[in-house]
Amino acid sequence: MYVRPAAAAAAAFLGFTLTVLGGTSASAATGPSSPTSPAGAAGLLGPVVYAHRGASAYAPENTLDAIDLAMRLGFDWVENDVQRTKDGELVVVHDDTLARTTDVEQAFPDRAPWRVKDFTAAEIATLDAGSWFGAEFAGARVPTLREYLDRVQSNRQRLLLEIKKPELYPGIEKETLQVLDEAGWLDAGHVQGRLVVQSFSADCVRIVHGLRPDLVTAFLGTPTVADLPKYAEFTDRINPWHTTISADWVAAVHGLLGAHGKTMEVDTWIVDDAATARKVQGMGVDGIITNAPDVVQEAVLGAFDH
Ligand code: G3P
Ligand code: CA
Numbered sequence: 050m051y052v053r054p055a056a057a058a059a060a061a062f063l064g065f066t067l068t069v070l071g072g073t074s075a076s077a078a079t080g081p082s083s084p085t086s087p088a089g090a091a092g093l094l095g096p097v098v099y100a101h102r103g104a105s106a107y108a109p110e111n112t113l114d115a116i117d118l119a120m121r122l123g124f125d126w127v128e129n130d131v132q133r134t135k136d137g138e139l140v141v142v143h144d145d146t147l148a149r150t151t152d153v154e155q156a157f158p159d160r161a162p163w164r165v166k167d168f169t170a171a172e173i174a175t176l177d178a179g180s181w182f183g184a185e186f187a188g189a190r191v192p193t194l195r196e197y198l199d200r201v202q203s204n205r206q207r208l209l210l211e212i213k214k215p216e217l218y219p220g221i222e223k224e225t226l227q228v229l230d231e232a233g234w235l236d237a238g239h240v241q242g243r244l245v246v247q248s249f250s251a252d253c254v255r256i257v258h259g260l261r262p263d264l265v266t267a268f269l270g271t272p273t274v275a276d277l278p279k280y281a282e283f284t285d286r287i288n289p290w291h292t293t294i295s296a297d298w299v300a301a302v303h304g305l306l307g308a309h310g311k312t313m314e315v316d317t318w319i320v321d322d323a324a325t326a327r328k329v330q331g332m333g334v335d336g337i338i339t340n341a342p343d344v345v346q347e348a349v350l351g352a353f354d355h
Contacts, residue, residue: 095349096329097336099126099209101319102143106340109182110150111141112189113200120204124342127206130213131194133221138170139194139228142178145214151176151191166217194225198232207243208234209316209338211269215253222256240264247288251280258283258308266308267316274301281305281313288338291317291325296332303333323348 103115104122116127130143146163147153153163153176160167170193179189192200201208210229215221225246229235234244246257247267254266267286271293272279280287285307289298299315307313316336320326326337326348339345 095352096334097126097316098124098342098346098349099128099316099336099338100124100342101128101338101340102130103127104340104342106321106344109179109186109189110340111143111191112178112186113192113197114179114186114189116197116200116204116206119342120206122343124346125204125206126209126336127201128209128211128338129197130211131221131225132165132213133218133224134165134170134173135167136169136171137224138173139221139224140165140170140173141192141194141197143213145217147173147176147191150181151178152180194228195232198229198234202232202234209245209247209267212246212248212250212253212257215248215250222253223260226257226260235261235264245286247286251283255283262308269318271298274298277301277305277313281307283308284313285309285311286314286316286335288316288318291320291329294329294332294334299333320345323351327352 100116100119102110103112104119104124105111105115108115108118111129119127129141131139132142132145133139142150142165144150145165147165147168148163153160156176157163157172165173173191176191177188178191179186198208210225212221212225226235229244233239240263245265245267247269248254249269251268254268257264258266265286266284267288268280268284269288271289272287277287287302294315294317302313302315305313314335316338317329317334318338320329320337320339321341321344323344326339326345329337330349330352337345337349
């Protein structure tokens, strides 16, 4: 990760080391972005930076290549999307069809509209999930959730896991927790600083919280200030689209205690340019979810210059 000299000096002054390849990211250097921190997650080096669908500006989204690249750029937090196949395997893919991010239309031309839930895990495992992004990624696969968790673990990264469109997959909350458990991701070490589960569905987040009250969760959306206390009953974070928020709204979230009795946090998405990163940093967000984590990290560190 390239760091501007002034920002690097600021980091050095603060006693932190940023390692370029395969090393410690700013967020790792500041320790787990625990939702239990009374001051929120934004540390001395600015908001925590999350690699959205991996480093998806530079590698095909939601593939192992994308999380490996995030690691090499120095980012430990990665975000993904979880859905379910026809035969019940959980896989990591964003859209509810396979058309945009794989070669499914060529491989299975008579299977339109190529919904994830209409294909078996074995069929999906044959698809090329990399060539659409660039020839150098040919052969990348849609990972199963288990494969993905194992790679995040071996990379010593952390996971912001989104349960995508849970209304299409009844029971996916329990199944997701089961895979997490089997992969060793529900022990104290993971739950207390390496895992957050989020969804656009409040019902889904509520179910996850009910099944595993110790887990950190986030609701994706921008509830009104008046409605925020209802969300605080079952979640720890409110994660909004960046265009929908203001400093006052962020302050209103921070003014509440979440499901674990700690200050609620805000991780906003999807911010891929420096100006917007600095803007939401100025609003006081705790985290920024981005396809271009290097750009955002440099921008928020650059705020020390001003
Ligand atoms: O993590 C936030 C973001 O992923 C929500 O939108 O559509 O990219 O899943 P989407
Ligand atoms: Ca997502």
